[in-house]
Amino acid sequence: MPDHEVPPGPPNPHTGQEDDPVARVRDADAWDRRHRYPYVVLRGPVFGYAQQAAGSSGWRLLCTMSDGYPQDARDGLNSHLWFKAKDDADSPGTRRELLDAVARLETEPVDEVTAGGVRYRVLRGDEFARLGPGGMEPPRPTDPEPAVPDWAPRRRRTPSRVTGHVIDPRQPAAGMELLERKALARLCYTAERYPRDVRRDSARALATHPGVTLLPATFTAVEEKPDSWEPLVGPQPTPHDARRSLATAMEEFWPRIHHYGPAETADYARAAARYRSAHQEDTLRVRGRCFRIVRTQSLVRLGPDGPEGPRPSDTDVSEPSRTHPVMDEHGTITWDH
Template sequence: MSDYREETPAYLTIRVTQQEGPIAAFAEQEAWEATTRYPELMGVGLPEFFHARECEAGGWELLGTGTDAPQGSRDSLGSHFRLAAKNADDAGDETARRKWMAAARRMDREVVDDVRVRGERFRIVRAGRFVRMGPNGPEPPRPSDPDTAEVGEAYRLGPTAKGFVVDPFTGTGLSNGILKLELVDFVGVTPDSPPEVTEDARRARLEYPGGVLLPAVFMISERVDGRWRSFDPGAAHTTPQAARDSLASWLRVMAPFTLRLDDDKRAEYARIADRLDETRSNVTTVAGVRYRVTRVERLVRIGPDGPEGPRTSDWDPEPPVDVQTRQLKEQGLWKEEDEEEAAGPIELDERTLELQRLWEAEWERRKNKKRKGTG
């Protein structure tokens, strides 16, 4: 009698393996406790998109940072092709250069989510995002989550997903295996969801029944009128400190600008930002609104032909660059480079200048703080 595992495709399997080392064991324990403390799973706003390359040994390697719309990842894939063309040119391989450039130009003019170039296959990959919710709100960062960046310096860390191989054959701990099982069965729509979103979600559950978890990212949630919601829906911060830094920047720059705060309120918001920097806290309250650094799980759905690509209902507002250029020309809004030079520098209005001053003050504050810290 044959083993059933020999007949089960890899994308339908969840390989639970022993996680080696004390840190891995600690992370496994935390993941298990989270299922009890934060038992409810909820979808988070916009999905995330990556450009990826199929690996000869199996799986798909993510080639760069995530974007909140598919076209951003298509543009990144076009840049990847241009870099490959340059490398081929440097190596004196004219045939390879032409093929890579042809692929890059195609990305400029067409909506392409799956393409083969010189025997390699590339795809735009979709990752759904989820948070765990408990009686007291969304799950914050776990002690085992890496968080080594200095205050104000987290942006220097590279993306955690770059180089990650989306491969269902890779082993996982028991808790993450259970989470993966929950998420692949999770449709994540509400009665208020548009019909096309609901239809796409249900279709994806059938056509991509497997899944792979990506490293967790972090965002800021806010509690307004007794309900938690995403404060920065498109954000996917690499570390908890990167999320704190984004909130501190909002308090010092964007809040004064968008809310048109007076001097007293600006000083109050700046003091809250300073306290957030000093304590590295995951929670703070501003003007009666509660903010929390929130842990975000990400899942790439997998089917017989690999990872799920963009859905037709996904937010994708921009066309390829050549299409944008043509549209602007048809509307009379496009200017050639020599026309822009002849027109002279763009004059900024007072509101734009105000935002510029706020950011300049923030960067100067960071430089001074760093100088004092190393002095």
């Protein structure tokens, strides 16, 4: 069941972007989908890390914002700062500051550190999808697609549109983005299946971090089941990346992981081949199963001091630890034996 129904909003929104034809088309697309998929379903928290330079109100994301646990994001920040100390520090003093921050992250579950006049913070977001009578929302016509689809598995992935995205509380929004932010501002975890402390922290965040910003959309493949939708691949930057990941998984990975027999392996290989020939098809059926490409997005809540960090009820499955060798302020690395 949906956790929150987004109200339909005013009938003819004034976008404030009449001079931008691309924005007009994107807003019309979003408005259409808002009515065809009126429900917003929270899929769970995601975590990442960002930096804020001194004197700036913006926070630049340094990752894809897709970690499932706060400690995963802390470990990612730990690694980011270690390599920054190794490769980018312009003085022993700056390197020492970075390494001191690394040392804290190795031993404490801290969500913010400062080094070289830059604040680094672990951020929390909520991933959501739109839902309508036909199921979860598929990609939109205005979502990014490659000019020439490439189905071959590649070492170099399409660059993330989330990494490098700047969250700036002072940046104004217009058009459908403004309406979306307002509609999602009261979104919280209310379903009884969520633990009480999760619902309590979610309700509290409405007051402590009343603002909302939206990250660029991502795309994934899900399997349609009688009472649920099961994600099968990680978030991808374009619908085509999600399609290619699904086809590759069906043909190369699933037979080995699930120990398919020859007939089952052949069925999935033929289905993957048909899927590739269809180019931009977002539904695939094989052996009684239904797979779809769906559009997901994450919101980050904003308070007086910027983006929200992890909540007390957010869980972890690991603890802080050292993930890189010891380095001194001169860049000398000591390898363990």
